[in-house]
Amino acid sequence: MPASITPSLTVRVLLFASYADALGAESVSLTLPSPATLATVVEHLRALPGGEQLPAKPLCARNLAHAAADEPVAAGDEIAILPPLAGG
Amino acid sequence: MGFVTAEPIELAPLIAAVQAPERGGVASFLGLVRNHHGGRAVLRLEYSAYAPMAEAECARIVAEAEGRWQVSVALRHRVGSLAVGDVAVAAAAASAHREAAFAACRYVIEEVKRRVPIWKREFHADGTEVWVDPTATLQHA
Numbered sequence: 457m458p459a460s461i462t463p464s465l466t467v468r469v470l471l472f473a474s475y476a477d478a479l480g481a482e483s484v485s486l487t488l489p490s491p492a493t494l495a496t497v498v499e500h501l502r503a504l505p506g507g508e509q510l511p512a513k514p515l516c517a518r519n520l521a522h523a524a525a526d527e528p529v530a531a532g533d534e535i536a537i538l539p540p541l542a543g544g
Numbered sequence: 545m546g547f548v549t550a551e552p553i554e555l556a557p558l559i560a561a562v563q564a565p566e567r568g569g570v571a572s573f574l575g576l577v578r579n580h581h582g583g584r585a586v587l588r589l590e591y592s593a594y595a596p597m598a599e600a601e602c603a604r605i606v607a608e609a610e611g612r613w614q615v616s617v618a619l620r621h622r623v624g625s626l627a628v629g630d631v632a633v634a635a636a637a638a639s640a641h642r643e644a645a646f647a648a649c650r651y652v653i654e655e656v657k658r659r660v661p662i663w664k665r666e667f668h669a670d671g672t673e674v675w676v677d678p679t680a681t682l683q684h685a
Contacts, residue, residue, distance in 0.1 A: 472594055473663035474675040520597040522659065536594055536661070542676040543591075543598075543621060543662030544575050544633050544653065 463490040467529055470536040478509035495525040547602035548593050550624045553631040558618035562638035569642035571649040575633040577626045585669035591623045594661040605655045613644040617652055
């Protein structure tokens with residue numbers, strides 16, 4: 457069996473404000489080893505050009521709610537990495 | 545109408561939305577664009593949101609307040625380009641008595657600042673601009 461059969465999943469990650477500026481994109485598509493967590497998403501984002509500007513433990517959201525780094529991600533999830541919030 | 549809007553925010557319609565004959569107290573809060581931050585003169589702010597999550601988080605916050613106190617709550621947050629003095633956020637809470645109204649209004653505004661995915665870019669009088677990072681305020685306090 458070829459090594460390329462290693463289970464993987466592809467997710468789209470939304471970026472905002474300073475993080476969108478850092479990566480030069482408002483969303484990126486990532487192919488991750490499966491199973492993966494939000495921490496895996498962050499790790500892969502930080503490996504992209506500009507991604508080193510992201511902190512190691514940014515705020516994360518999954519399916520429109522705040523989520524901890526150890527939450528698993530599934531194909532089709534709406535994932536977002538959130539810069540420090542500045543509403544109000 | 546959603547919680548997040550690009551239109552100017554008026555307080556009166558929010559108060560009208562929560563007041564009722566049995567509610568004798570309405571507490572409200574307005575957050576306005578300030579002309580200074582971290583010792584720099586601010587000309588304007590640009591607010592942006594992760595709109596679907598901001599709506600969902602505002603709905604959760606209002607539901608929490610209405611579950612914790614006997615209140616009716618209205619909440620709006622503006623996005624887009626705002627000038628000094630413009631209303632960025634408004635909350636109103638109505639209850640039979642003032643204690644619950646004040647408590648719920650305070651809760652809602654604090655949770656909005658803590659949880660709702662909204663960001664602001666600050667444009668300074670000296671021509672510089674920056675994403676506001678409230679977690680970094682100690683560095684230039």
